[in-house]
Amino acid sequence: MLISRLVMLALSMESVFFCALVCTLGARLVICSSCNNDTSNATCNVTTACSDLGGECLDCSFPECKYGQTVEVSCTVKIFNNTINCSGEMMFERDAVCQFCYQGQEYQDYVCGNDSDCTVRRTPRSTYRALCCAKPEFLCMGNRTFYKRKLCNFTTGKRWTTTMLLSITLGGFGIDRFYLEQWGSAVGKLVSFGGLGVWTILDVILVATGYLGPADGSLYIY
Structure with missing residues (x-):
């Protein structure tokens, strides 16, 4: 029963983050294509x-x-x-x-x-x-x-390479989000064991593409 609830939680979180990624990508495409003089x-x-x-x-x-x-x-x-x-x-x-x-x-x-x-x-x-x-x-x-x-x-000194490494190796425990000071989602990722792997994979993609960054809105150091 507990496992099924964790799976449902992971899937719901996955859908939210996937929608956010799609919307952000769409917005950037609109901006890039609209500024063609x-x-x-x-x-x-x-x-x-x-x-x-x-x-x-x-x-x-x-x-x-x-x-x-x-x-x-x-x-x-x-x-x-x-x-x-x-x-x-x-x-x-x-x-x-x-x-x-x-x-x-x-x-x-x-x-x-x-x-x-x-x-x-x-x-x-x-x-x-x-x-x-x-x-x-x-x-x-x-x-x-x-x-x-x-x-x-x-920037507050958060490095993209460090975040990427943490997301790949310890992402299942939410360490990447703890590093970014995304406390709420970090705890959720920890207790769900990285959304049973789904959330972990999604975060690796989000970090790799630069859409997941520090909670205070600052930028990565590359």
């Missing part, structure tokens, strides 16, 4: 309605407006190599918020590159210059690619 035939000359094209494929004129105000902008489809594959009117109106591209919200309106080598262990945290680009659905004024100062990655 390459205004080429492959990007802009697609068989869709012209009014559905992304901002990198349009020339939009903003009226005189105040920051944060919703306005109606006039957009025209850009022409590349004298070729247009979209259908419908090439000139149309769209609603947009009056703001420059760099004034949008990161992740929602634009994404920036990360410098994985810029790490700090103390405050105040130093910064680095990151290249950012507006997402296709984000209509804004000014350049769609721009630079921003971002905080360097914060």
